[in-house]
Amino acid sequence: MTKQTIITLPGDGIGPEVTSVAVAVLKRACKASGVEIETIAQPFGGTGYDLNGTPVTDETLELCKQHRFVLLGAVGGPKWDELSADKRPEAALLKLRKELGVYANLRPIKVYPELAAASTVKEEVIAGTDILIYRELTGGIYFGKPRESGEVDDDPYSLDTMRYSRSEVQRLARKAFEAARLRDGRVCSVDKANVLESSRLWRKSVIEVSEEYPDVELTHMLVDNCAMQLIRDPKQFDVMVTGNLFGDILSDEAAMLTGSIGMLPSASLGDGNGLYEPVHGSAPDIAGEGIANPLAAVASAALLCRHSLNLPNAADAIENAIKTVLKNGVRTADLYTGETGTVKAGTKEVEKALLDAIGEAVAA
Ligand code: IPM
Ligand code: MN
Numbered sequence: 001m002t003k004q005t006i007i008t009l010p011g012d013g014i015g016p017e018v019t020s021v022a023v024a025v026l027k028r029a030c031k032a033s034g035v036e037i038e039t040i041a042q043p044f045g046g047t048g049y050d051l052n053g054t055p056v057t058d059e060t061l062e063l064c065k066q067h068r069f070v071l072l073g074a075v076g077g078p079k080w081d082e083l084s085a086d087k088r089p090e091a092a093l094l095k096l097r098k099e100l101g102v103y104a105n106l107r108p109i110k111v112y113p114e115l116a117a118a119s120t121v122k123e124e125v126i127a128g129t130d131i132l133i134y135r136e137l138t139g140g141i142y143f144g145k146p147r148e149s150g151e152v153d154d155d156p157y158s159l160d161t162m163r164y165s166r167s168e169v170q171r172l173a174r175k176a177f178e179a180a181r182l183r184d185g186r187v188c189s190v191d192k193a194n195v196l197e198s199s200r201l202w203r204k205s206v207i208e209v210s211e212e213y214p215d216v217e218l219t220h221m222l223v224d225n226c227a228m229q230l231i232r233d234p235k236q237f238d239v240m241v242t243g244n245l246f247g248d249i250l251s252d253e254a255a256m257l258t259g260s261i262g263m264l265p266s267a268s269l270g271d272g273n274g275l276y277e278p279v280h281g282s283a284p285d286i287a288g289e290g291i292a293n294p295l296a297a298v299a300s301a302a303l304l305c306r307h308s309l310n311l312p313n314a315a316d317a318i319e320n321a322i323k324t325v326l327k328n329g330v331r332t333a334d335l336y337t338g339e340t341g342t343v344k345a346g347t348k349e350v351e352k353a354l355l356d357a358i359g360e361a362v363a364a
Contacts, residue, residue: 001031001034001035001036002034002035002036002178003036003038004030004035004036004037004038004069004309005037005038005040005067005069005070006023006026006037006038006039006040006067006069006070006071006304007039007040007041007042007060007063007064007067007070007071008023008039008041008042008070008071008072008073009041009042009045009060009064009070009071009072009073009096010041010044010047010072010073011044011045011046011047011072011074011075011282012045012046012047012074012075012076012077012080012089012091012284012287013074013076013077013281013282013284013287014073014074014225014282014283014285014286014287014292015045015072015073015074015075015282016073016089016295017025017287017288017290017292017294017347018073018074018156018278018293018294018297018298018347019071019072019073019297020101020351021294021297021298021347021348021350021351021354022294022298022300022301023037023039023069023071023295023301024046024351024355025298025301025318025321025351025354025355025358026047026071026304026305026314026318028254028355028359029207029301029302029305029311029314029315029317029318029321029358030305030309030311031230032313032314032317032337032358032362033305033311033313033314033317035309035311035314037252039071040063040067040091041089042057042059042060043060044056044060044072044075044089044096044185045074045075045076045080045090045092045093045282046075046076046077046079046080046089047087047134048060048092049083049087049089049363050083051082052086055075055087055088055089055092056091056092056096058061061095061096064096064099064100064273064275065099065100065273068266068272068273068274068308069273069274069276069296069304069308069309070096070100070273070274070275070276071276071277071297071300071301071304072093072096072237072275072276072277073277073278073282073297074277074278074280074281074282074283075089075090075092075093075281075282076089076281076282076284077089077282077284077287078284079284082260089282090108093307094142094143096275097137097138097268097275098138098143100268100270100271100273100275101138101268101271101273102137102138102173102268102269102271102273102275103136103137103139103168103171103172103268103269103270104134104136104171104175104268104269104270105133105135105136105137105139105207105247105266105267105268106132106133106134106179106266106267106268106269106303106304106307107133107135107136107247107251107264107266107279108130108131108132108133108264109130109131109132109133109234109255109257109258109264109356109358110129110130110131110258111126111127111128111129111130111257111258111259112258112259112263112322112323112326114323114326114327115258115259115260115263115326116259117259117336117337117339118245118259118260118331118335118337119256119257119258119259119346120256121163121256121257122232122257125196125231125232125233125234126258128235129235129257129258130183130238131234131237131238131239131240131254132183132238132240132245133239133240133241133242133250133251133254134172134175134176134239134240134241134242134247135180135242135243135246135247135248135251136164136168136169136172136242136243136244136293137156137242137244137247137249137268137270138168138270139163139164139165139168139244140159140162140163140164140198140243140244140245141161141162141241141243141244141245142150142244143244144160144161144162144163145161145163146157146159147160147161157200158284162196162198162243162245163196163198164198164201164202164205164243165201166201166204166205166208169201169202169205169206170205170206170208170209170239170248172273172311173187173189173205173206173209173210173241174209175269176189176239176240176256177209177210177212177213177216177239177240177323179238179239180213180216180238181213181215181216183238183239184238184239185215185216185217185238186216186219186237187210187216187218187219187238187239187240187241187243188216188218188219188220188221188226188237188238188239188240188241189202189203189206189218189219189220189221189240189242190220190222190223190226190240190241190242190243190246190247190250191220191222191223191242191243191246192222192224192246193204193220193222194222198243199243202243203220203316206218206220206241207337209360215312223242223246223249223250224354226240226242226246227249227250227253229254229258230250230254231253234254235258246327249290251264251266251279252279255279255280260334260335261279261280261296261336262278262280262292262293262295262296262332262334262335263293263295263296263299263302264278264279264296264299265277265278265279265296265297265298265299265302265303266278266279266281266300266303267300267303267304267307269308274304274307274308276300276301276303276304277297277300278296278297278299278300279296280296282344286333290346290347290348291330291332291333291346291347292334292347293332293333293335293347293350294332294347294350294351295322295325295332295350298318298321298322298354299318299319300350301323302315302316302318302319302322303315303316305318317352317358317361317362318354318358320357320361321354321355321357321358321361322354324353324357325350325353325354325357328353329341329342329343330342330343330345330349330350330353331343331344331345332344332345332346332347332350338348
């Protein structure tokens with residue numbers, strides 16, 4: 001059997017609980033495709049800080065770069081909120097994304113019919129929604145310089161810089177256009193070009209790339225309007241491409257269309273590397289209770305199989321297992337509405353249901 005090493009960074013809060021389910025499911029699905037998954041777990045985020053005095057060590061970064069594929073849980077929590085910017089758990093994540101060069105963050109928003117009732121948005125509005133967000137992940141206001149605090153006339157100030165270069169925009173736009181070709185053939189680029197200089201360059205750069213893809217329809221939308229349209233009529237979107245900050249905000253909003261942010265996986269790609277993480281945070285309020293929804297982490301493992309391991313069958317097996325579990329009415333607390341035919345389940349029960357579903361599919 002071929003061996004494949006994956007670095008796992010379980011992180012903080014519910015991160016370790018959901019990552020452990022994702023790893024179990026990943027191992028089972030890959031084994032059926034003839035690949036044995038070996039994992040190397042490293043402390044990361046607040047947990048890393050508690051152990052090493054830094055949220056990520058150079059050794060961990062080196063290991064991630066060496067093995068190229070990383071499965072991450074979640075980082076952050078109130079315990080580490082008072083730390084200086086460079087010691088915060090989030091700093092580790094930003095550093096990792098930058099060092100791996102994973103500039104294209106894919107966030108698929110798919111509404112499972114079984115969960116349509118779990119969303120706070122009306123069922124008829126969300127049913128059939130299938131959006132693929134391409135969020136720029138290693139530039140924009142998250143990384144722009146200068147970034148500083150000072151004081152003028154007794155009045156303290158802070159500033160961040162939103163900066164994009166044409167090449168940064170265009171390498172992401174190309175990925176979005178390529179993806180649209182395999183879907184409904186439509187790209188919506190989201191910016192704030194009526195106000196921001198960086199957005200005007202964004203728009204111009206995307207239009208230039210679109211000339212290479214005459215078969216793909218390109219539209220532009222201002223980010224404030226987009227926030228509204230996502231709730232008003234999410235089915236109008238196919239592929240969405242946007243900057244780091246706008247993508248961060250819009251993807252949390254879009255998550256609610258799926259019923260719970262606990263459903264959203266992500267893949268961050270670039271330079272041959274792949275970082276896979278659920279979109280949700282560390283949920284410190286429920287950490288350790290065994291009730292966290294592991295499906296976003298599990299779906300991230302499916303993306304790992306598809307985009308980095310080149311194991312589409314394993315990816316399908318994992319995604320089908322998620323569907324089976326939902327069809328069978330197994331629901332963690334965030335998804336449970338008391339609907340007849342559903343049961344409230346803990347994280348481990350969901351794991352068992354997923355493994356059973358994969359096992360049955362393999363045996364069949
Ligand atoms: C996300 C998260 C991160 C981000 C935080 C934890 C730094 O919100 O992945 O969406 O802002 O990118
Ligand atoms: Mn976010």
